[in-house]
Amino acid sequence: MHNLEFGIRHKYDDSVPGITVPVHLEYQGSRVQFDAKIDTGAELCLFDRGYGEALGIEIESGYRKELRTINSTLVAYGHEVTLSILDLNFDLMAFFYEAPEIHRNVLGRQGWLVKVRLGVVDYEQLVYIGSY
Amino acid sequence: MNHQSVLNPLMLGSPAAQFLMSVQASETASAPSPRGLGTEQGSIQSAPIKWAPSIPEEQYCVLAYLQKGEHIVSNSTGVFVPATIFGQTSRLAYRIEAGDYGPQVIVFDERGGARPVQSAKPKGNHQLERDWLSAHRSTHAGMWVALSGNRLLAAGCKAPDVYNKARELGIPAPFVAFVGRDEELPFAGW
Numbered sequence: 659m660h661n662l663e664f665g666i667r668h669k670y671d672d673s674v675p676g677i678t679v680p681v682h683l684e685y686q687g688s689r690v691q692f693d694a695k696i697d698t699g700a701e702l703c704l705f706d707r708g709y710g711e712a713l714g715i716e717i718e719s720g721y722r723k724e725l726r727t728i729n730s731t732l733v734a735y736g737h738e739v740t741l742s743i744l745d746l747n748f749d750l751m752a753f754f755y756e757a758p759e760i761h762r763n764v765l766g767r768q769g770w771l772v773k774v775r776l777g778v779v780d781y782e783q784l785v786y787i788g789s790y
Numbered sequence: 791m792n793h794q795s796v797l798n799p800l801m802l803g804s805p806a807a808q809f810l811m812s813v814q815a816s817e818t819a820s821a822p823s824p825r826g827l828g829t830e831q832g833s834i835q836s837a838p839i840k841w842a843p844s845i846p847e848e849q850y851c852v853l854a855y856l857q858k859g860e861h862i863v864s865n866s867t868g869v870f871v872p873a874t875i876f877g878q879t880s881r882l883a884y885r886i887e888a889g890d891y892g893p894q895v896i897v898f899d900e901r902g903g904a905r906p907v908q909s910a911k912p913k914g915n916h917q918l919e920r921d922w923l924s925a926h927r928s929t930h931a932g933m934w935v936a937l938s939g940n941r942l943l944a945a946g947c948k949a950p951d952v953y954n955k956a957r958e959l960g961i962p963a964p965f966v967a968f969v970g971r972d973e974e975l976p977f978a979g980w
């Protein structure tokens with residue numbers, strides 16, 4: 659038997675696809691709120707470039723990264739931001755899509771998943787999160 | 791049961807809203823705070839009622855937030871709450887506390903015991919915003935929107951413009967979303 663302890667339990671909305679959690683993104687004092695999906699299959703935290711632009715980030719000035727998707731590739735740019743998820747704060751390099759038509763916001767491994775302990779009981783729409 | 795309610799701005803913004811209850815700012819026994827951020831509180835005395843259709847009691851349990859200075863009236867006389875929310879005879883209390891969108895007035899019914907009613911929609915989970923997006927997807931598809939609860943703050947084609955408009959309205963960290971046309975489709979994964 660293995661036991662884990664989590665500081666946060668969140669009931670997510672099963673009326674929308676994916677495991678959705680509310681996030682705050684902060685960059686140089688500007689903050690924006692939106693929803694993001696927990697995605698253990700994503701290597702990075704990836705966000706719509708619109709959020710970066712809203713916060714005053716010059717997207718293409720960041721660390722360029724080419725990523726593989728299920729049937730294609732895409733480019734994203736990394737910037738140091740602060741991400742708050744359910745009262746947990748993370749300083750990380752978040753990536754913003756180069757393509758403006760990509761709107762999916764995902765919380766992936768680097769920068770986020772690696773810093774937490776995560777539990778999911780999907781039958782009850784419950785996600786458990788604790789700082790690692 | 792302590793009926794605690796944080797009111798929905800949209801409910802108060804409706805033309806039918808009647809501001810009939812006067813709130814006398816005075817010290818009173820503290821009610822359980824759902825968030826532990828209480829900064830100011832007082833009791834409410836019912837004023838003479840002109841018209842106040844009551845709402846079903848189960849609706850008292852639904853949490854929503856009021857923006858101070860917007861739909862709830864707060865001045866030197868007191869705080870005025872629409873009687874459409876609590877009915878005619880409720881004894882109300884209020885508390886002003888810091889919230890995600892600025893100062894918020896939380897109004898609650900003092901009847902009964904001390905056990906707080908749990909919110910069906912916990913704070914900060916963007917449920918109201920998602921409800922708005924779901925209801926308005928057809929009319930705002932392809933646009934960026936900024937929301938405060940289920941209230942539209944700004945809409946447009948560019949996220950920075952929408953964000954800045956919401957900030958100009960005094961919202962320090964607005965909820966912003968792109969209204970996709972195909973959000974209801976299941977995602978295949980990466």
